[in-house]
Amino acid sequence: MFSSDLKRGSMDLFVLSALDGRSRHGYDIGKVLEVRSGGQLQLPVSTLYSTLYRMEDRGWIKGRWVEKGGERRRCFYTLTPAGQTALHTQRQEWAAFAAMVTLVIGAGHAGLGDVAE
Amino acid sequence: MFSSDLKRGSMDLFVLSALDGRSRHGYDIGKVLEVRSGGQLQLPVSTLYSTLYRMEDRGWIKGRWVEKGGERRRCFYTLTPAGQTALHTQRQEWAAFAAMVTLVIGAGHAGLGDVAE
DNA sequence: TTGACATATATCGTCAGACGAAGTATCGTC
DNA sequence: GACGATACTTCGTCTGACGATATATGTCAA
Incomplete structure (x- = not known):
């Protein structure tokens, strides 16, 4: 669904979020993330x-x-505790x-009046 | 400022955005992104x-x-033209x-009533 | 009872991409 | 003429996502 590169910066945060407030086993984490994302986030088991x-x-x-x-x-x-901190951070x-x-990527930059014209 | 992994999925989009509407040389692209981000985005030349x-x-x-x-x-x-399309996509x-x-990461999941309880 | 499918984890190898380091060269300015 | 900003190049390293493959158990239907 989304590119590997896009996910790259967020994998830890996904897992950390899934474990916020309760423990889960690996397979469950994958399922929960899939459900929460409405099926958009499907993580390969590896x-x-x-x-x-x-x-x-x-x-x-x-x-x-x-x-x-x-x-x-x-x-x-x-x-x-370190994980809690990491989640928050x-x-x-x-x-x-x-x-x-x-x-930075907003469409408001194109055309005239641009930086360093 | 931001981790490499976070940037990983957005590098192309940054550059594409910088070139939206006008051509620029490499060094300029780096400077423009830095200015637009208020100094938050500093890309190593490599x-x-x-x-x-x-x-x-x-x-x-x-x-x-x-x-x-x-x-x-x-x-x-x-x-x-392919770059224009890529930018849009x-x-x-x-x-x-x-x-x-x-x-998925929103704090609204913690505690009771969670998925697959 | 067998076969398919979901559940559940482990391990390995590959590939892409961000980045540090080091190098080259020109321009302005003090 | 030394220094810093401008401008680009190349190389090697490291991290991390993922496909492939393997193993094993539970459930359910034909």
């Missing part, structure tokens, strides 16, 4: 899991294996970035 | 020129060398992506 492993390495999330009888084994991830950074992009 | 070369390879922009007497040599880039894609991200 992307999803590699993102999860990277984030756990960074200490933003913590995985916990659950193997209840009669159920598949799943790893439930939870935000660490990245939400703000994203808003600032989006505002900046809108400003 | 990033800027490699983006330009890639885009010319794709046929989105066309360079023309100008060597007027008493001036430095400069390559002025202009949008091709990418502006729309960016808006759609930003809306999707806002929807």
Whole structure:
């Protein structure tokens, strides 16, 4: 749907957001993001899991294996305090970035009166 | 200012936007983007020129060398018809992506009543 | 009961692209 | 003539998204 390059800067934020307020296992994170986006955001599993492993390495999330009888084994991830901070920081950074992009690419620049004419 | 990963999906759009309505040389593109963003967007020259070369390879922009007497040599880039189309498409894609991200990462999901509870 | 499909995770290799570093060259100015 | 701004080039590195492939269990229908 959206290009890999576009997603590149937001993958962590997607996962962080999905884990805001409750723990989830990897597969569930993918599903939740798909639902929340109205089907627009479909993350390949390889992307999803590699993102999860990277984030756990960074200490933003913590995985916990659950193997209840009669159920598949799943790893439930939870935000660490560092992850909470990262979520907060990245939400703000994203808003600032989006505002900046809108400003820079806005159609209001074309034609006369341009910068450094 | 902003992370490389965040910029990754928007570099082409930045350059395309800078060339919307008039041709510019590489160094100028960098300066214009910096000014338009209020100093927030500072592109390393290596990033800027490699983006330009890639885009010319794709046929989105066309360079023309100008060597007027008493001036430095400069390559002025202009949008091709394909570049115009790409600009239009990418502006729309960016808006759609930003809306999707806002929807997905919005703070309105935390706590009760969540998806797939 | 078998076959298909959803659930659930792991690992590997490839590819694109942002960037730092280092280099070349011209122009103005102090 | 040294310095800083202008202007472009090339190379190597690193990160991260993704396709492919593998493994295994649960559910449901023919």
